[in-house]
Amino acid sequence: MPRRALPTRPSRPLWSWALPLLAAAGLVGGGVYLGTRPQNPPLQEAAQARTVAGDWAGLRAFGPRPVGEPGHTRALDWLAGQLESLGYRVTRQPVTLERPFDQGGTLTVGGLRVPAHALYGAQGGEQSGRLVPLPGGLSKGEMEARGLRGQIALLRCQDWDGDLSRGEIVGRATLAGALGLVWVQDCAVARVERVAATVLPLVWVSAQDGERVWARAGEEAELVSKVERREVTGANLIAARVDAEPGVVVGAHLDSVNASPGANDNASGVLAVLEAARRAAGTPLAERTWFVLFDGEEDGLYGSRAFVDAHRFALRQTRAMLNLDMVGVGAEALGVAAHAELRPLARAVRPGIRLFEDDPPERESFGRTSGVTGSSDHVPFIGWGVRTAFVHRGVDRHYHAASDRTLSPALVTDAAAFALALARKALDAPWTPQEPCEGFRSEGC
Template identity: 75%
Template sequence: MRARRPLPTRPAPPASRLALFAALALGLGGGAWYGLSRPQNPPVQAAAQARTVAGDWEALRAFGPRPVGEEGHERAVDWLAGQFRALGYRVNEQPVTVERPFDRGGTLRIGALSVPAAALYGSRGGEQAGRLVRLPAGATAERMEALGLRAQLALTTCRDWEDTEWSELVGRALRAGALGLVLVQDCEVPQLQRVPATPLPLVSVSAADGARVLARAGQPAELSSQVEVREVTGRNLIAARVEAAPQIVFGAHLDSVNGSPGANDNASGVLAVLDAARGAAGTELAGRAWFVLFDAEENGLHGSRAFVDAHRFALRQTRAMLNFDMVGVSAEALGVAAHAELRPLARAVRPGVRVFEDDPPGRETFGRNSGVTGSSDHVPFMAWGVRTAFIHRGLDDGYHAPSDRTLSPALVQEASRFGTRLAEAALAAPWTPDEPCEGFRSEGC
């Protein structure tokens, strides 16, 4: 019997084919994983697009004052983030940590009289005793010292210093040797101005109590002010489509000062940015703009500084940063303080627009030590060479006061529309970016 020949076998596939199949499998799996894991734009909700500035204000005002670290602030930030997401923008939150003083009450005692005292915004509290020295309106440091203020307590009124910032008043009193300051809140519109952080009691008393205190000028008094300084963390909100580059940055600060509802300063700016984002949803502008709400502006531009520090490379693409601050009350006509290259664009989209220099008298300013002056969140962008436009209607009577409760939705929308047209003009105009990061060796590049 003949031996059975072994059956032929299929040759083993070449290693190159196996490698190709493995690469395809990995590629398909990796592509699927990337598609599932990459950031996605949320869907645009029709209800969000149908909202109005007036409706947004009704919702935002319900949260009350918005100082960093307060409950109203946190609720407002959460609500705003939800509004941007509903308009189809992905929202990133950037932490902003600052130290803030919180007033824990105080007392002024003059013999048998005891009245409550509130720490002035920014002061750090303390306890001191001395004679109450009545300061006349506008007194210089030399005049204060001649009145015997050294090692005593200064006593004055809000009305006496309506034309002078309280920081200047405090500076003069301290140069004259004062151990503390008592300010009677008798202005027609109560003020909430910031003062320097000194280790001395700087307080205000009500107009009713102030009348009794003023009658005792010259008498010995004891002043106590309790202030707790806490580290609190706010949040910048950065709303943008996943594919969007920050060729335009729409910005506004979302916090308010202590005790102020912050309607015009600066719910009006926040609502203008939200309205611009609503108008841009589904358009080409949405792919070329970031909508940013900065935190802790009232504490010294902390949010905008943190944003610029974290996005310096991305901001090399920015053709214009538009900052909306106090645009809901017509203290003055709608105006813009803009980079020289943006001014003609502003005049073209709004003939006759008020053009001003951003160094308004009577308002706190920041950034002077860098050679860049200004009073709002565009200043850090200017310091990095970004062209900015500060859109503003001037200081109204409610500035930094409990009376800052109202705004005009129509004025807010007008500012928003102006900003959007200016953004579109900046995108359409020829532009050559500066290159501050030559060789990519500079900090932040």
């Protein structure tokens, strides 16, 4: 009888080999994902115990904070560390811009030669002509009637210290035909204001030198101003929990004008954002809020424009952008210029809140209009349909000056508390996303 072949063991199915391999790959991939996925930094107990007064002591040690200056860089690092210690992941968004740097100049009248300093924003240049003194309040036509065309304007700060901005005064003089301008800085508070970047020499001289120059008004003068424009890079600091959506954006600008520690403008807003982030840390509000410190505001809203441009899609889910600017000195009662739908929420939070209008300027002047409220970092958000609230206490006498050195921690804390309460109201209230506005003129835009 023939021998029957024994049955062979069936081959192992392919899936039985692949399954363990896939499982191993999944474990490795999951481990890689968990290892590389952004993590929230731990919330530090010591950070929650800090105060506005303590934060101000830390921030003011860096001095003035114009973009590109050493104090600005140190302040950026310090602020990022403070926000990270509160449990927020901080992203730095580069902000690049050009800024003018004064390289010195001279004004020569006969045998008199005095140092001259470029007005902020001017490009410098060399011109000669007769010094034409201009009393305050003259229109362009009145300036021209005094023989200004083709000559050099001479003005005293005290004569022109009023409603007109430095840029508007310079604009009148240049339209009247001036080939240069000398500003005698004899005001009690020396402000830093941006002027148009013309190719004319636009300078200021000290009060003491100005008296000697004024005595020689009407004589021929030679004006030399050297200015270097440099590309500088700062950064927006975006502090948010890893999975947080920007239901509300709470922001302030972190830079200051030249030579100013920027206590009220705008360390006060920065400190208010820090305080708001501290109070929100560890609460549900932290999962629905982005805290943003914008850079380059004083040079023309560079940081907030860059932020909006990079986060257009995310901002479609933003119910309110709250901008805190100059909230540490009580020039006026705490006020808010808000979108029509946010005004009743602001009143519900604080029935006595001061409401004011903040019409976007036709022409920017140092990042703001020349009026009391002016524009700030909320403006770029408006064009994308984001409801905004500009929280502000008015313009104090040290605005844009080296003497802007003090603020009230109590007023800053109060502004932070108001902003947080308004944020909660905005998140709880019914809301329908809006398409980006065509411009700034329509109701609610």
